[in-house]
Amino acid sequence: MPVRSVIDRVRRGHHVAPAEGVELARLIDGLDPVVGRAIRQRVAEVATALSGGPDGAVSGTTQDVLDAMARALVPMDRAKAWLLLAAIDGRLPDGSQVETFARTAELDGIGEAVAQLIERCTAERDRTWPAVHVMTGLVLVDMHLTAATDFAKGIQRVARELARRWMTTHGPTLIGWRPDLTALRALSPAEAHRACWGGPAVSPPADDPIIVPWHCTYLLPELALDIDRVARLQKMAEHSGTTLNLIGYDLVPMTAAETCHPALVPGFARNLAAVRYARNVAAISEAAAEEYRGWRDMLAGTGLPGPDIHAVTLSTEIYEPDADALARVRTRMTVGALPMVMVVGTHEPRKNHQSVLHAAELLWREGHQFSLTFVGGHSWTPEEFSGTVERLQREGRPIEVITVATDELLWGGYRAARLTVFPSLNEGFGLPLAESLACGTPAITSNFGSMKEIADAGGGALLVDPRDDHAIAHAMRRLLTDDDLHAGLSRAALDRPLITWDTYATGTWQALVGQ
Helix, strand or coil: CCHHHHHHHCCCCCCCCHHHHHHHHHHHHCCCHHHHHHHHHHHHHHHHHHCCCHHHCCCCCHHHHHHHHHHHCCCCCHHHHHHHHHHHHCCCCCCCHHHHHHHHHHHHCHHHHHHHHHHHHHCCCCCCCCCEEEEECCEEEECHHHHHCCCCCHHHHHHHHHHHHHHHHCCCEEEEECCCCCCEEECCHHHHHHHHHCCCCCCCCCCCCEEEEECCEEEECCCCCCHHHHHHHHHHHHHCCCEEEEEECCCHHHHCHHHCCCCHHHHHHHHHHHHCCCCEEEECCHHHHHHHHHHHHHHHHHCCCCCEEEECCCCCCCCCCCHHHHHHHHHHHCCCCCCEEEEECCECHHHCHHHHHHHHHHHHHHCCCCEEEEECCECCCCHHHHHHHHHHHHCCCCEEEECCCCHHHHHHHHHHCCEEEECCCCCCCCHHHHHHHHCCCCEEEECCHHHHHHHHCCCCEEEECCCCHHHHHHHHHHHHHCHHHHHHHHHHHHCCCCCCHHHHHHHHHHHHCCC
16 A cells, blocks of 8 residues: 555544554555565664663564554654654654654644655665664764774874773763764774774674664764764754763864865854754863853854853873884984974964974074974865975975874874974864973974963973964074073973873763763
8 A cells, every 4th residue: 555545544633543553554564574674663663762761662563563652652742753753764864854744743643744754765765774773871972983084183083092991981882874974873893993993994884773862972072074964963962862962172163264174164064053952062172162162152142052161181191112113213204413393283274384384494594404394194285385395305405294104103203303393373282282292392382272271281382473484483493502491391391290091081071971
């Protein structure tokens, strides 16, 4: 029997009448066996979740599970509409789907709304029908990008350090997304290992079960910028009873959009639309927390309170290469007896590397002798940076760009360097600055924001106006030529208190989850 004929026979009202429930059950039982079983399983999941959870699991015939679901859906509200859509469709709702479904159910009856939903789902020819599990009361940690990526930028590093400690201490469920970013799924053991520890690529299982969070605690330690993904997270946070909690890295795409890739800005704006409904944001510095609080103040015009904002300062724990490793790094990175200046970070406008190149050229033309090493991958519009580097290399300047660095090379480089330069125009934290100081290597950094916050927390750095190339050159000149200044800053850097990753993981868990 066509689904449409069932809709036509459903009486307008708030309940599914017995005869109509029978017709709907016959319809489901008459579908392709794979599709019919899948819809019956999903209906049972909804009924079980709304009837008290696994202890009251709903089973039986199609008619039994439909009757149980119909009883549990009365009275209909937007939370139940969200759950029904997510489970039956197998995709987390986005846009206005929840409101439209709830209004249809109110005006034309739950039976018709459900029949229309099934009609829409079964009309898609290429649809697959994996099992759907409604998960209630769990802590879910979304590691989708980190589990799938080969690189480990700052955000992926933070996510991995947190996830492996949270898994050891609290045992949450690690999750990711289906390839089309419409639904959640549990990471396989191999994917979970890669999410926590890195390693070679792992192929996700095909058609593994879909997870629908219902009154769970959802944690996002990475940055979600895919518009479809964050649109579905927004509706989840609005309607599912699942709390959205995340690490707040920075608001650079909003406060300094001109320094970001143009494609980043729309996704970040959509991310903030979801964060409006979050419960907690654990910002990685007090400076980042202040940015988020300023953004939250603007939400007064929307009638929303916004999330609680917590400042949990990022770890400054260091990796200690042994003597042999350090010797290998010195051989690899230094140029004879020249002091090395190291710059760590991706080559994007916000990192201000073009200013470092100009400052270095000024000093080379004055006759100062040093090598300059950049450690970090290329980002968007690298042409100007790469062109300047190539020109300086042709002129015989001792300059190198290392795009992929092991832990040994990075941490050995910090120790082999005479100084580091980190004159970023905006940072949520400035991890390379903190790492350099933790190794006892003096740094030059910006005189505002999180960089100044890090420098003021214990010394070891010279603060400059990052928009003044001559100020950067002057600070570099001082640290290259003044041994007493260099020694004093190095001692101050080594005396700084360290925040371990264990401490940071404990603090973020408490800020996001509580006890």
